[in-house]
């Protein structure tokens with residue numbers, strides 16, 4: 515995709531601090547990190563979001579490996595993995611990417627969603643099951 519910023523990073527047109535690369539996957543530091551070591555993991559083939567990500571089992575292996583490296587490098591006490599789909603969900607770059615955000619005591623990062631008690635659970639679950 516010619517106007518995709520992450521494709522440009524893959525092609526070397528835009529610089530990035532790369533931390534891992536293989537034939538199908540690239541990982542590099544987020545330019546606006548939430549914490550030290552905040553890394554993005556992307557497939558080299560351009561797809562926009564999770565709905566286009568079937569046949570990409572290799573992303574899982576890459577995520578596990580890069581998570582392990584990030585955790586080890588900075589002795590992170592924990593980490594969050596997040597991935598946004600659609601503007602309403604906070605997606606800003608429309609090339610599939612997973613955020614690996616290391617967590618440290620006192621880092622003051624908030625990962626919070628307003629929650630309520632589950633109602634009509636069976637109705638909701640069966641609606642999703644019907645789609646398979």
Ligand code: 5GP
Nearest residue numbers: 519530542543544545546598604605606607
């Ligand atoms: P999203 O909100 O789409 O889940 O996350 C996009 C992420 O890409 C943001 O965290 C943002 O800081 C990062 N980002 C946007 N443009 C660039 C760039 O040119 N280089 C790097 N390294 N990260 C970028």
Ligand code: ZN
Nearest residue numbers: 518521560609
């Ligand atoms: Zn792209």
